[in-house]
Amino acid sequence: xxxxxxxxxxxxxxxxxxxxxxxxxxxxxxxxxxxxxxxxxxxxxxxxxxxxxxxxxxxxxxxxxxxxxxxxxxxxxxxxxxxxxxxxxxxxxxxxxxxxxxxxxxxxxxxxxxxxxxxxxxxxxxxxxxxxxxxxxxxxxxxxxxxxxxxxxxxxxxxxxxxxxxxxxxxxxxxxxxxxxxxxxxxxxxxxxxxxxxxxxxxxxxxxxxxxxxxxxxxxxxxxxxxxxxxxxxxxxxxxxxxxxxxxxxxxxxxxxxxxxxxxxxxxxxxxxxxxxxxxxxxxxxxxxxxxxxxx
Amino acid sequence: xxxxxxxxxxxxxxxxxxxxxxxxxxxxxxxxxxxxxxxxxxxxxxxxxxxxxxxxxxxxxxxxxxxxxxxxxxxxxxxxxxxxxxxxxxxxxxxxxxxxxxxxxxxxxxxxxxxxxxxxxxxxxxxxxxxxxxxxxxxxxxxxxxxxxxxxxxxxxxxxxxxxxxxxxxxxxxxxxxxxxxxxxxxxxxxxxxxxxxxxxxxxxxxxxxxxxxxxxxxxxxxxxxxxxxxxxxxxxxxxxxxxxxxxxxxxxxxxxxxxxxxxxxxxxxxxxxxxxxxxxxxxxxxxxxxxxxxx
Numbered sequence: 001x002x003x004x005x006x007x008x009x010x011x012x013x014x015x016x017x018x019x020x021x022x023x024x025x026x027x028x029x030x031x032x033x034x035x036x037x038x039x040x041x042x043x044x045x046x047x048x049x050x051x052x053x054x055x056x057x058x059x060x061x062x063x064x065x066x067x068x069x070x071x072x073x074x075x076x077x078x079x080x081x082x083x084x085x086x087x088x089x090x091x092x093x094x095x096x097x098x099x100x101x102x103x104x105x106x107x108x109x110x111x112x113x114x115x116x117x118x119x120x121x122x123x124x125x126x127x128x129x130x131x132x133x134x135x136x137x138x139x140x141x142x143x144x145x146x147x148x149x150x151x152x153x154x155x156x157x158x159x160x161x162x163x164x165x166x167x168x169x170x171x172x173x174x175x176x177x178x179x180x181x182x183x184x185x186x187x188x189x190x191x192x193x194x195x196x197x198x199x200x201x202x203x204x205x206x207x208x209x210x211x212x213x214x215x216x217x218x219x220x221x222x223x224x225x226x227x228x229x230x231x232x233x234x235x236x237x238x239x240x241x242x243x244x245x246x247x248x249x250x251x252x253x254x255x256x257x258x259x260x261x262x263x264x265x266x267x268x269x270x271x272x273x274x275x276x277x278x279x280x281x282x283x284x285x286x287x288x289x290x291x292x293x294x295x296x
Numbered sequence: 297x298x299x300x301x302x303x304x305x306x307x308x309x310x311x312x313x314x315x316x317x318x319x320x321x322x323x324x325x326x327x328x329x330x331x332x333x334x335x336x337x338x339x340x341x342x343x344x345x346x347x348x349x350x351x352x353x354x355x356x357x358x359x360x361x362x363x364x365x366x367x368x369x370x371x372x373x374x375x376x377x378x379x380x381x382x383x384x385x386x387x388x389x390x391x392x393x394x395x396x397x398x399x400x401x402x403x404x405x406x407x408x409x410x411x412x413x414x415x416x417x418x419x420x421x422x423x424x425x426x427x428x429x430x431x432x433x434x435x436x437x438x439x440x441x442x443x444x445x446x447x448x449x450x451x452x453x454x455x456x457x458x459x460x461x462x463x464x465x466x467x468x469x470x471x472x473x474x475x476x477x478x479x480x481x482x483x484x485x486x487x488x489x490x491x492x493x494x495x496x497x498x499x500x501x502x503x504x505x506x507x508x509x510x511x512x513x514x515x516x517x518x519x520x521x522x523x524x525x526x527x528x529x530x531x532x533x534x535x536x537x538x539x540x541x542x543x544x545x546x547x548x549x550x551x552x553x554x555x556x557x558x559x560x561x562x563x564x565x566x567x568x569x570x571x572x573x574x575x576x577x578x579x580x581x582x583x584x585x586x587x588x589x590x591x592x
Contacts, residue, residue, distance in 0.1 A: 038487065073482075073483045074483075136461050136462075137461065139482075140489075141438075142450065142489055143450070143453060143454060143457060143486065154438065154439070157439060158440075161439060161440070165432050165433065166432075166531060166534070166535065186369075187369045187370075190334070190435060190436065190439065191334065193438055194438065239463060
């Protein structure tokens with residue numbers, strides 16, 4: 001009888017499902033819409049179950065499904081939902097949160113504490129030490145997400161607004177930033193920020209870290225972001241009571257694409273004498289399913 | 297032939313219209329929905345014109361209409377819209393922004409510079425010096441509004457989140473704040489903040505300045521708000537190049553209802569040796585129409 005594993009990273013932006021055979025060879029991959037139970041239970045359920053259905057299509061054998069989802073805290077009793085899914089699809093199911101999946105995707109042969117810092121549109125830090133899991137920050141753009149692409153973009157708009165509000169001559173940063181965004185007035189800034197999706201605003205962070213190579217103001221804003229990320233890292237290390245070596249994994253669009261941000265962050269962390277090993281094998285979170293499912 | 301003046305404060309929350317006779321006696325008052333041309337042109341136009349129609353109903357004589365509106369910056373050519381309204385209603389019309397109306401509602405017999413600080417759901421500072429008008433701040437909750445009720449409420453939620461994130465014992469402030477809000481977990485905070493209207497969140501500021509009478513943390517948050525308002529006041533005074541006496545008018549729900557905020561703000565302002573006279577006659581902005589329309 002064939003054995004299969006299905007791993008699902010059910011995220012706030014998209015749901016990614018992967019089917020592996022018994023040797024860990026990827027056979028099929030499916031992408032559906034978002035899955036965040038705190039945002040919309042029914043749509044999330046639909047996207048998650050459609051992902052499972054497509055991966056199960058025409059499949060027979062011994063199957064296990066490992067899910068890591070965003071909005072996990074919606075469930076007062078996640079085990080009940082896990083049982084419901086297991087019954088519905090006649091498979092074994094492990095139902096966990098997205099941080100759990102992500103942390104288990106990080107290579108960690110010596111079972112060191114792991115810190116995973118994600119800075120994309122939003123920001124969050126996850127931690128794992130032995131069998132304990134931790135999280136710090138996140139909470140979205142109104143209550144947190146310091147050091148995220150969204151916050152970096154907003155800080156750039158605020159910089160420009162400060163100059164406009166004070167009738168100052170526009171700095172070269174503001175001129176270049178506005179020109180690249182394609183607008184020129186305070187009203188246009190407001191219209192853009194209040195009418196755009198969070199992800200669209202976060203996208204403007206690219207302009208800021210692009211300019212940071214040569215512009216002092218852009219550099220200051222990027223360094224503020226790396227400082228904010230450092231504060232969150234320090235907080236989770238305190239929470240985890242980590243004193244010695246740990247594995248540090250850095251993910252997310254902003255962290256992966258801004259060389260300055262990453263270098264500045266690591267430099268500050270090293271200066272504080274933290275002993276980290278940078279995770280070099282940054283696989284997709286969905287690979288955490290292989291470890292959680294005790295595959296291979 | 298009878299003479300009448302209509303004043304309209306076309307605001308982001310409601311549109312208030314008042315009809316006065318030639319002696320400045322109020323005859324009628326009408327309230328309609330919001331009017332912010334930057335948010336929704338058609339709805340704003342409808343609410344504004346319905347206000348005018350109801351006030352004009354059965355009226356004959358010599359009539360002048362003075363309008364101060366939010367979202368005024370939407371118009372590239374406000375005079376064209378003023379002419380359109382004048383034609384449509386066969387009256388004289390003065391079409392200005394809400395700050396202009398509000399500044400002219402403040403008693404100022406000696407023609408001193410005037411600073412009007414509004415801290416309600418949002419915050420903004422307007423200034424007038426001779427015939428020049430100024431504004432500073434505002435820009436809404438994503439880009440500004442420091443020292444507003446919305447920001448004060450968010451700062452309280454962040455205080456609680458900080459303790460929860462760091463696994464600290466909840467402070468007495470956090471316990472009391474959450475109890476009064478009627479929630480107890482991080483998830484409930486997030487659901488509340490992300491699913492509520494801005495005004496509903498701003499409403500929680502009342503709890504904070506209520507607690508500030510006896511609680512050190514609440515006091516700290518209120519004092520931060522008054523500091524933020526002071527910074528905006530200093531900025532507009534710089535912008536207006538005010539050195540000597542000026543009239544200071546304080547408006548908005550937060551400023552009017554938190555004794556601590558107002559006292560702390562005034563104390564800090566006095567300590568900086570600014571020479572202000574507090575405006576004691578805080579009439580509604582719509583009364584600015586009497587001055588702008590050169591009534592009485």
